[in-house]
Amino acid sequence: MARVQAALVAAGFRRYATYRQATFAGAFTNTVFGFLRCYILLSVAATAGGVMAGYTGPQLASYVWLGQGLLAVVNSWTMLDLAERVRTGDVVADLLRPVDPLWTYLWTDLGRAVYAVLTRFLAPLVVGAVAFGLYVPQSLLTYPLFALSTLLAIVVCFACRYLIGLTAFWLLDIRGVMMFWVFVSGAASGLYFPLAILPDWLATVLWVATPFPSLLQAPLDVIVERGGTGHALLVCLGQVVWTVLLLLACRVAQASAVRKLVVQGG
Amino acid sequence: MIISARGLRKDFTVSRKVGRFRRERHVVSAVDGVDLTVERGELLGYIGPNGAGKSTTLKMLTGVLTPSAGEVTVCGLEPVAKRTTLARRIGVVFGQRSQLWWDLPLEDSFALLRHIYRVPEADHAARLKQCSDLLGLDEFRRTPVRQLSLGQRMRGELTAALLHGPEVLFLDEPTIGLDVLSKQAVRSFLGEVDRRGDTTVVLTTHDLADIEKLCRRLVVIDHGRVVHDGTLDELHARYRSRRTIVADLDSPWPEGLTLPGAVVTAVEADARRITLALDGMTAGEVVAALAQAVSLRDLSVQEPNIEDVVAKLYRDES
Structure with missing residues (x-):
């Protein structure tokens, strides 16, 4: 990694590492909700004879607890500074740098994600492992695939949030878009329930036509080895496609946003 | 010639509500044919x-706004088309915006900017030391930007804009909202930048003392x-x-008294203080004539x- 990128990742990391109380409060909340979700899903599975939509008890526990941690890692509920900077006009400073703001924001967000992995991800993971016992992957290949899938999930989520931030160039106030995103991304990414409990056709539409499952369901299915290594590779491939498509969309939308700003003034 | 603008124009379309549903659009020229070298x-x-x-104008010169008409080059580049290339060669400080990382x-x-602008480490260190010495950054360089006072932050902004050794520095109201001491620090720093002579500075301000202390050349736009x-x-x-002379007198100013080469513009304090505007004669000549006519207690000459x-x-102009 070149030095600019490394410096930006480090800056993103340090930026979030400043707020220790917020980190602690966030990890605590995620953990409390982890208990709630885990008890509910396990009781649903128990009434269904121990297996729910193909997930066994330990797989469900892993799905819940790793999901609670990954939520903070992909950070889908928190918007980037971009929209606020567009609203206040500070975005001009971003445009006056010799680097593309898209990449600056991406590298900084990756730094944030590294910090989240070390804190917000590990805390619920440990609690879940102690309190419920988690699913232990059978294949060693699962671990690197999970790491890859998580990285892709972070980038996909970043690109979605960047696109939402860019809408500020037209809307100025992005609260409406954001509320829509929080609702849809929560339901369709597998945060509230595993997408496998949905009717087949709906789950297929979500997986094929939307980036939402790439945010959480994808890495979670990889780590609980749903469908084996072949399936995991397919899931990662799908994420790669969404990563490329969404980053391209960011480029196009940004070019048009900047054109609008530069031509019409802001 | 490092900046050249000819017939620079920027029109904005503004729509105004007329009646219940209709909107009327009209064009407003924010910049209307500016020539500047x-x-x-x-x-x-x-x-x-x-x-x-x-x-x-500043936005058009830095490449974040496309001119509606006219030609403009900065450092030999067309700003909007070459914005990222130009960004390496200019520094910009907007008094009401921040380019520093808040948290x-x-x-x-500063360290991040070194990487972003790919500045060699030695150059960066030398420039940082120079700015730090002149602006006294040492006492707060470890403080998060969000905790800095406005004056401290502005010193940081100026440093940040200069670390890559820009050829042109654009400053948009850098002294806005600063206290007297911070203003002085900023001014003497800019004076030093000017004395070194390797950076061209374009300064917009509402504080005319900035202009008086710093700028030999003044462009007024309206x-x-x-x-x-x-x-x-x-x-x-x-x-x-005109220069003026303010004189305090021992006895009241005799009504109707005139002096050659000066005009009485104010009589105050029971006619014991008068203000004279010089009109064709030197201050010395007028003071000599004044001293002969009345008994002087105190006197000052004002620019x-x-x-x-x-x-x-x-x-x-309005």
């Missing part, structure tokens, strides 16, 4: 009343047009700004006031 190493004051088009210590922002381009003295000459002359100019 700046030589390398100059420090140019660019002033005008609110809404005159100063910031719009990080000031020195982290309603999008340049209404004065020259030195401050030329502006005074144009409005016949023409920049605020007054600029106010006259703004009023004339």
Whole structure:
């Protein structure tokens, strides 16, 4: 990694590492909700004879607890500074740098994600492992695939949030878009329930036509080895496609946003 | 010539509500045919009343706004088309915006900028030391930017804009909201930048003391047009700004008394204080005549006031 990128990742990391109380409060909340979700899903599975939509008890526990941690890692509920900077006009400073703001924001967000992995991800993971016992992957290949899938999930989520931030160039106030995103991304990414409990056709539409499952369901299915290594590779491939498509969309939308700003003034 | 603009225009379309549903659109020219050339190493004051088009001009010069008409080059580049290339060669400080990373210590922002602008480590360290010595950054360089006072932050912003050794520095109201000491620090720093002569500075401000202390050349813009381009003295000459003599007298000023080469402009304090505007004679000659006519207690000679002359100019143009 070149030095600019490394410096930006480090800056993103340090930026979030400043707020220790917020980190602690966030990890605590995620953990409390982890208990709630885990008890509910396990009781649903128990009434269904121990297996729910193909997930066994330990797989469900892993799905819940790793999901609670990954939520903070992909950070889908928190918007980037971009929209606020567009609203206040500070975005001009971003445009006056010799680097593309898209990449600056991406590298900084990756730094944030590294910090989240070390804190917000590990805390619920440990609690879940102690309190419920988690699913232990059978294949060693699962671990690197999970790491890859998580990285892709972070980038996909970043690109979605960047696109939402860019809408500020037209809307100025992005609260409406954001509320829509929080609702849809929560339901369709597998945060509230595993997408496998949905009717087949709906789950297929979500997986094929939307980036939402790439945010959480994808890495979670990889780590609980749903469908084996072949399936995991397919899931990662799908994420790669969404990563490329969404980053391209960011480029196009940004070019048009900047054109609008530069031509019409802001 | 490092900056050149010819017939620079920026029109904005504004829509206004007419009746219940209809909207009427009309075009407003924020900048209306500005011609401007700046030589390398100059420090140019660019002033005008609110809404005159100063910031719009600056945005066009830095490449964040496309001109509606006219030609503009900065460092030989067309700003909008070559914005990212130009970004390496210019520095920009907007007094009301920040380019620093809010949550990080000031020195982290500086370190990041070194990477972003790919500045060799030795150059970066040398420039940082120079700025740090002149602006006294040491006491707060480890403080997160969000905890800095406005004056400290502005010193940080100036440093951040200079670390990559820009050829042109654009400053949009860098002294806005600063206290006296911070203003002085910023001014003496800019004076030092100017003395070194390798950076061209374009400064917009509402604080005319900035102009008086720093700028040899003054460009005044109003309603999008340049209404004065020259030195401050030329502006005074144009409005016949005059030096004044304020004299405190032992006895009241005799009514109807006139002095050659001076005009009485105010009689105050029971006629024991008079103000005379010089009109064709030197201060010495007028003071000598004054001392013969009345008994003097105290006396001061005042230079023409920049605020007054600029106010006259703004009023004339509106």
